[in-house]
Amino acid sequence: MRTYLVTGGAGFIGSNYIHYMFRKYGEEIRIINVDVLTYAGNLENLKDVEDYPNYTFVRADICDSEAITKIFEENDIDRVVHFAAESHVDRSIKNPEVFVKTNVLGTLVMLNAAKAAWELPDGSFKENKKFLYVSTDEVYGSLDDGDNYFYETTPFSPHSPYSASKASGDMLTKAYFDTYKFPCNITSCSNNYGPYQFPEKLIPLVINNALQGKALPVYGDGKNVRDWLYVDDHAKAIDMVQEKGKLGERYNIGGHNEKQNIEIIHIILDTLQEMLPDSDPRKALVSEKLITYVTDRKGHDRRYAIAPDKIKAEIGWYPETMFAEGIKKTIQWFFEHEDWMKNVTSGDYQKYYEEMYKNK
Ligand code: NAD
C-alpha cells in the first residue's frame, strides 16, 4: 500500500486533494496529513474521512524538524505532497516573517527529512519515492494586459512577500534535484476556487458577503486578471504529476480561464440570482450596489495567465471543469454548508480539533 505524507491537508486545496485521492484510490493508499492548524487549517474539512483506517492526522509544525523526522522514521513514506504554507497575499504584506518561516524554512525541513529517509549510502535514492512541491504561478511575477503567458521557462520575478517566499521554497526544491538528484517535481498552479476555501480569498468572500448584503471590496480598478481553476482539477493534476512527471521537472497547471476580478464578481452575483429561489430572503440582498471600489493592494500583480501546454503534452492532463459549471458547484456547496461558513467566520471551527480529540 502506497503511503502519502500530505502537508497542510486541513487547508483548502489540501483537504480537496485528500478527498480526491480517497475517491480515486480508496483503500489502496494510506494518507498521513500533517498540519499545525493555523487560522487556515480546519479539520471540519476532513470530517468525512477522519475515521478511515487508512487516514491519520498529525498536528505538527513543518518547521519542527524533530516532529517531521519522527513521521518519516515511523512510516515508510512513498510520496510527499507539500501544500503547507501561509497562502494569503494580503497577510504577507502586513506580516512577512511567518511567510518566510513556514514557506522557506518549513520547506527546507520537509526536504531534509525526506532526503534523510530516502537516500541510500551511495547517495542515490530509494526507488519510487517522490516529493512534490506545490508552487504557484505568482513566482513568475505579473503580465501586462496582452496575450502573453507564463511558461515553465519564464524567469522568476515574485513581487509580494508571499510569492517571494513561495519562490524560495520552489528554488530550494529545484536545488535539491540539481545537487542531490533528489526525486521531486514542482507544480505551478493558477488561482483555485471551490469547496472549503477560506473566505478571505476573492470568490468565497464575494459569495459570503453578497448573501448577507455586505460590501464587495474591489481592489483598484477591478481589472486585474486571474486565471481560475476548479480545485478538483488541480488535485487531479497533482496526482498525475506524481505518477507520470519526469523527475526534477516543473509543470504549469492552469485552465486558460482568465477573468478580470470585476467580471468574477458579476458572474457570482448573476449566478446567485439564478440559483436562489424567489422565496429565499437572501435573494433581495444580492445586488450590484454592494460593489465597492477600495484602495488597491500594494504591489498588486496585474495579470496571471498560465500556459499549461507541457502538462497536457507530456502527462495528458487538461482541465475538465468549465468556469460556469465550477462556480455553480461552488455556490451550491456553500448553500449546503452554511454551518461551515458560520463556524469559520465565528471562529468556532478552531474548537473542532479540541472536540475531536477530547475522547481519543
Ligand atoms: P490554505 O491557506 O487554505 O492552507 C494552508 C494549510 O497549511 C492550512 O491547513 C494550515 O494550517 C497549514 N499550515 C500553515 N503553516 C503550517 C506549518 N507551519 N506547519 C504545518 N501546517 C501549516 O492554502 P491553500 O490555498 O490550500 O494553498 C495550499 C498550497 O497551494 C500553498 O502552498 C499555496 O501556496 C499553493 N497554491 C495555492 C493556490 C490557490 O489558489 N489557493 C494556487 C496555487 C498554489
Ligand code: DAU
Ligand atoms: O495565483 C495563485 C495564487 O492565487 C495563490 O498562490 C495564492 O495562495 C492565492 O491566495 C491566490 O492569490 P491572489 O492574490 O490572486 O488571490 P485573492 O483571492 O487574494 O485575490 C484575487 C484577486 O482579487 C486579486 O487580484 C486581488 C483581488 N481582490 C481580492 C480580495 C480578497 C479584491 O479585489 N478584493 C478582495 O477583497
